[in-house]
Amino acid sequence: MNPSTMRPFPISVVAMGPGSQGEEAPDYLPMPKGMETFSQPRLPDNVAPEVVNRAASLVGAYVDEAEKVGFAGGATLNLRDLDATMRDVINQSMGFGEVSAFTTAPQHWRVQETAFSGIWRVLQVADDGAMVVDRLETGDIPAALTETMLATATADLPPPDYPVGCMNAQALVEEIRMQAATWKPGDAAHVINLTLLPVSDADLDTLYGWLGHREVSILSRGYGNCRITSTRLQNVWWVQYFNSMDALILNSIEVIGMPEVALAADEDFTDSVERLREYLDMMVEPV
Numbered sequence: 001m002n003p004s005t006m007r008p009f010p011i012s013v014v015a016m017g018p019g020s021q022g023e024e025a026p027d028y029l030p031m032p033k034g035m036e037t038f039s040q041p042r043l044p045d046n047v048a049p050e051v052v053n054r055a056a057s058l059v060g061a062y063v064d065e066a067e068k069v070g071f072a073g074g075a076t077l078n079l080r081d082l083d084a085t086m087r088d089v090i091n092q093s094m095g096f097g098e099v100s101a102f103t104t105a106p107q108h109w110r111v112q113e114t115a116f117s118g119i120w121r122v123l124q125v126a127d128d129g130a131m132v133v134d135r136l137e138t139g140d141i142p143a144a145l146t147e148t149m150l151a152t153a154t155a156d157l158p159p160p161d162y163p164v165g166c167m168n169a170q171a172l173v174e175e176i177r178m179q180a181a182t183w184k185p186g187d188a189a190h191v192i193n194l195t196l197l198p199v200s201d202a203d204l205d206t207l208y209g210w211l212g213h214r215e216v217s218i219l220s221r222g223y224g225n226c227r228i229t230s231t232r233l234q235n236v237w238w239v240q241y242f243n244s245m246d247a248l249i250l251n252s253i254e255v256i257g258m259p260e261v262a263l264a265a266d267e268d269f270t271d272s273v274e275r276l277r278e279y280l281d282m283m284v285e286p287v
Contacts, residue, residue, distance in 0.1 A: 025173050043092050046083065049285035055089040056283040059136075063188045063276055066138045071118060073138065080134040087134075094121065094136070095282060099262055100217040103148040111142050112236075116276045118269030140263040145216050152215040153234040156181065160210040165202030172207060174201075179255040180233050189256035195249070211236065211253070224249070226261050
């Protein structure tokens, strides 16, 4: 795709390790070379054994509750009122997963998947920097992100003006409006792959200007990077895949409550519970 058609995205990206093409390699767009895999978390140094054991006990009780209510049960563990050392131990013990997100309005949410898929760290920060919410939460993705999208987007968006040079913008706009108006929870995603369509720069400029980038921003680091943003239209998302060189390789629009690439899966959560229990057993130290 012409670099001029790319648009800035509000999450900074750390490359996953660029590959090399060699001097005789053909001149084509390189594909992703690195993939994120599970990495065992590490505890902070010089923490008293009794603090580590208390943290392991607290998280262990949370895992028991999460397994009891199930993946979709939304079990939570409030961390805000814990002392700083205990929170630091839990932070390090839960690690960091592939998906992170933030919202810019009406509340400031910060979401980070832990190293254990299906278990999320969810924070809400007040305008003055005070911590309003700090918790662990289970599920396919924290509800705060979907709720923010619905609260900050509109159910209908009038069509834009079409400047000279547009080829398919009008047809795409009407398709998006129709799909957004009829989509309901449980429906499959409607995906418009702009990379494979005959679209002009004027088409893309019109779509970007009409839909915009809105208050929910998500980054999924896995095989390359997938950047997701909400738009001005409810249940309509920009979904853009970048390779390890941070070059755009797939530019799409998805009509869905939340793009699948951002979601944790039930079967992954089952594995996470097993791995987390094993890790908590390793954490416990003699006092």
